Amino acid sequence: MYTLGIDIGSTATKGVIMEGGTGIVATAMVDAGTGTSGAQRVLDALFSQSGLSQEDMAYTIATGYGRTRFEPADKQVSELTCHAKGAAWQIPDVQTIIDIGGQDGKAIKMDGMGGMVNFVMNEKCAAGTGRFLDGMARILETSVGNLNDLDLKSTERLRITSTCTVFAESEVISLLSNGAKKEDIAYAIHESVAKRACSLARRVGVNDPVVMTGGVARNQGVVRAIERELGTDVIVPREPQLNGAIGAALLAWQALNRK
Numbered sequence: 001m002y003t004l005g006i007d008i009g010s011t012a013t014k015g016v017i018m019e020g021g022t023g024i025v026a027t028a029m030v031d032a033g034t035g036t037s038g039a040q041r042v043l044d045a046l047f048s049q050s051g052l053s054q055e056d057m058a059y060t061i062a063t064g065y066g067r068t069r070f071e072p073a074d075k076q077v078s079e080l081t082c083h084a085k086g087a088a089w090q091i092p093d094v095q096t097i098i099d100i101g102g103q104d105g106k107a108i109k110m111d112g113m114g115g116m117v118n119f120v121m122n123e124k125c126a127a128g129t130g131r132f133l134d135g136m137a138r139i140l141e142t143s144v145g146n147l148n149d150l151d152l153k154s155t156e157r158l159r160i161t162s163t164c165t166v167f168a169e170s171e172v173i174s175l176l177s178n179g180a181k182k183e184d185i186a187y188a189i190h191e192s193v194a195k196r197a198c199s200l201a202r203r204v205g206v207n208d209p210v211v212m213t214g215g216v217a218r219n220q221g222v223v224r225a226i227e228r229e230l231g232t233d234v235i236v237p238r239e240p241q242l243n244g245a246i247g248a249a250l251l252a253w254q255a256l257n258r259k
């Protein structure tokens, strides 16, 4: 029996089909979030990959910012619950989860056995989120996928002191016009995102293993900066951006078995 998990985020939509609550049958991801064609495009990709259709889905759970607007869903579940579920499936003894998506950041404290203990969220400010990195990449005339390569070539330490995205952008523009290297700016941008993420994580408590999920975990420059700031290793699951959708598909399997 198949279950579908779909995570309709602020900037990207992610979907996973699982079989029997254990194996992943298909995955899809598009860079278009809530209010766009993202969800339909993810469904089309999932069904063409697997040769299945919505009728074959025994249970569907939607999560993410746009979850309430997804009609085929049997149920909507919060991102926190889905991320906790997905991360614990991938790293069963996870203690601290740092999740950074397009427009928010969260830290979740787990009990090491898959249960959520506590969480904190930053939903009010773009600083320290994917959107901040997307804006910075644009100013540096590169893509978010390339920020890590720049960071790796950094030789000089710079600091971005503004905590507000708009002021931080002005700061980066003035660094560029004063001749600072893009590589050093990328490193400083990652440090600034890491500081925000770590202050969230410290509020719930940091214990190993620490796992990072969400699209921003695909940026190894941010992951290394968090490791430096926390002084510990950070585990990134193989598909960090799919973590919420994986959690949703797993919870769909649980819901089915409860029926």
Ligand code: ADP
Pocket (backbone or CB within 6 Å): 008, 009, 010, 011, 012, 013, 033, 064, 100, 101, 102, 103, 104, 129, 130, 131, 133, 134, 144, 145, 146, 214, 215, 216, 217, 218, 219, 241
């Ligand atoms: P949401 O669920 O809010 O849409 P996601 O968890 O999907 O957010 O993360 C989106 C963010 O992931 C983007 O804002 C971007 O900064 C980051 N991202 C996406 N792809 C990459 C990539 N290839 N490398 C680095 N960062 C990426």
